[in-house]
Amino acid sequence: MSLLDRLKAQIAQDGPIGVPEFFTRCLHDPRDGYYAMRPDLGAGGDFITAPLVSQMFGELIGLWVIETWTRMGRPSPFHLVEMGPGDGTLMSDLLRAGKLDAEFLAAAQVWLVEVSAPLRARQAERLGDAPRWVGRLDEVPAGAPMILVANELLDCLPARQFVRTETGWAERVIGLGEDGELAFGLRALSAQGPSTGSAGPPPPGGEESLPLGAVLESSPAQAALASDIAHRLLTDGGAALLIDYGRDVPEAGDTLQAVRGHQKVDPLTTAGLADLTVWADFPSVVAAARETGAKAGPILSQAEFLLALGIEARAQALATARPDRAEQIARQLDRLVGKAQMGALFKVACLTAPDLSPPLFEDAT
Ligand code: SAH
Numbered sequence: 001m002s003l004l005d006r007l008k009a010q011i012a013q014d015g016p017i018g019v020p021e022f023f024t025r026c027l028h029d030p031r032d033g034y035y036a037m038r039p040d041l042g043a044g045g046d047f048i049t050a051p052l053v054s055q056m057f058g059e060l061i062g063l064w065v066i067e068t069w070t071r072m073g074r075p076s077p078f079h080l081v082e083m084g085p086g087d088g089t090l091m092s093d094l095l096r097a098g099k100l101d102a103e104f105l106a107a108a109q110v111w112l113v114e115v116s117a118p119l120r121a122r123q124a125e126r127l128g129d130a131p132r133w134v135g136r137l138d139e140v141p142a143g144a145p146m147i148l149v150a151n152e153l154l155d156c157l158p159a160r161q162f163v164r165t166e167t168g169w170a171e172r173v174i175g176l177g178e179d180g181e182l183a184f185g186l187r188a189l190s191a192q193g194p195s196t197g198s199a200g201p202p203p204p205g206g207e208e209s210l211p212l213g214a215v216l217e218s219s220p221a222q223a224a225l226a227s228d229i230a231h232r233l234l235t236d237g238g239a240a241l242l243i244d245y246g247r248d249v250p251e252a253g254d255t256l257q258a259v260r261g262h263q264k265v266d267p268l269t270t271a272g273l274a275d276l277t278v279w280a281d282f283p284s285v286v287a288a289a290r291e292t293g294a295k296a297g298p299i300l301s302q303a304e305f306l307l308a309l310g311i312e313a314r315a316q317a318l319a320t321a322r323p324d325r326a327e328q329i330a331r332q333l334d335r336l337v338g339k340a341q342m343g344a345l346f347k348v349a350c351l352t353a354p355d356l357s358p359p360l361f362e363d364a365t
Contacts, residue, residue: 003032003272008176016175016185019256020221022267023158023276026258028115032272035116035156039275041086046275047259049152050243050302050342051090054332056318057151058093060309061241065094065147066104068239068358072145076107078238079146083113083137084153088126094149095127111140137228145237145353148229154244154280159219161254162189164210172215174268182268215254219281223288229351230294239352239361245345246280248299255279282349289351295364296351303343306336308360 001009007025011017027035040046050057069078082091091110098105110131114120120133134140137148161172163186170186177183210216229240247253258267260274267276282299289296300308315333319326337343350361357364 003029004182004269006032007174007271008180008182011174011176011182016173016187018171018173019161020158022174022271023256023278026267026271026274026276027156029272034272034275035119037118037272039116039119046261048262049086050336050346051086051093051151053335053342054329055089055093055096056311056314056332057306057336058090059097060306060311060314061090061149062094062097063100064241064309064359065149066098066101068147068356069104069107071358072147072237072239072356074103074107075145075237076103077109077144078107079111079140079144080108081111081113081137081140081146081148083148083150084156085112085114085123086119086152088112088123090149090151091123091131092126109144113137113140137225137232140232142232142236146232146240147238148240149243150240151243152245154219154222154225154242154246154285155277157219157221157225157278159217159222159255159278159281161256162216162218164212164214164216166212169216182271184268210252214252216252217255217278217281219278219284222281223284226285226288226296226351227292230289230292230296233294233351233353234292237353237356239350239356239358241348241350241358242280242282242285243302243305243346243348244280244282245342246282246347248282248301248347250283253279280347282347286349286351290365293354294351295354295356297349297364298361300348300360301344302346302348303337303339305348305360306343311337 027033030036042048042052085091112123112131112133114133115135162169163172170188173185173187174182175185255278256267258265258270258274258276260270265274286296315329319329335341350358352358352364
């Protein structure tokens with residue numbers, strides 16, 4: 001029975017489910033989840049990410065990591081953690097840049113936090129057996145400082161969705177339509193009872209002025225990850241760099257999106273067959289880290305971050321070495337930093353231990 005059929009049967013029996021439960025089943029159902037069974041990153045696959053656009057992305061993050069490690073006092077050993085490493089390209093490019101500083105490479109203990117078995121296999125093909133794999137951040141042993149990097153991980157962590165109705169805010173749920181197919185519906189917030197987990201009501205601030213039908217998202221899972229990372233930074237020191245597409249100010253909008261073969265598809269008919277994402281909610285991530293006692297912010301655009309790290313000079317050097325590839329490198333540069341491309345939509349935030357000022361995030365509070 002397909003995941004879609006199993007979800008329909010479950011909903012027919014037990015009633016509608018919230019967006020986070022649907023999202024998690026689609027990505028991680030052990031038999032049919034997208035990441036459990038068929039993650040396909042890359043130009044010929046379902047979606048492409050910044051490290052796959054160009055080696056420059058991982059290399060510049062490598063430079064940022066080396067400088068952060070230097071500002072930490074060059075601790076040895078330290079944990080170099082990547083969460084959601086995809087096919088391992090980012091870590092591979094980062095470690096190549098790390099060859100600039102042999103002591104850095106010798107001090108780094110590489111940990112990959114990955115839940116997907118097929119992607120672990122691809123990471124091992126690319127990176128050999130130097131990294132260690134865990135399924136959760138808390139399985140990385142405590143006791144050494146950490147530098148963590150995660151690109152496009154937050155967007156894999158689900159959000160609840162709230163819709164403004166004439167009678168107040170309701171939660172968006174997934175039930176069955178009259179035709180027996182999955183359909184979005186609404187559940188009054190007051191009818192939820194105490195079993196709805198730790199998420200509070202929709203984020204405050206001006207929502208009463210939003211039009212009927214407006215959608216607000218709130219991601220307890222993203223906030224919980226930020227809080228877990230912050231706890232670790234407080235006890236053991238270090239910094240975490242989170243890069244994703246998402247919002248840098250609180251704002252309304254339905255950002256649930258399913259993508260397959262580089263096309264947007266209907267999330268309700270493609271359960272487990274497509275990648276499913278929501279925007280990273282950087283204001284909540286930063287707030288959760290600060291509540292835990294870490295420093296966080298400011299939220300930069302990917303263009304600001306990569307330009308400040310010198311991506312234009314790196315592109316120039318690559319093009320000088322390979323004039324035959326100059327046009328391609330210029331296109332890749334534009335894809336990463338162009339305002340109409342990834343430069344503005346993608347954001348970068350840094351969470352840090354209170355005693356540390358990583359490059360470009362000296363203003364963190
Ligand atoms: N960082 C990579 C891949 C992004 S795709 C890149 O930029 O190319 C999302 C990655 O996060 C995949 O490796 C996926 O398996 C992983 N992932 C998804 N949900 C996760 C979770 N809950 N915990 C840890 N990793 C997760």
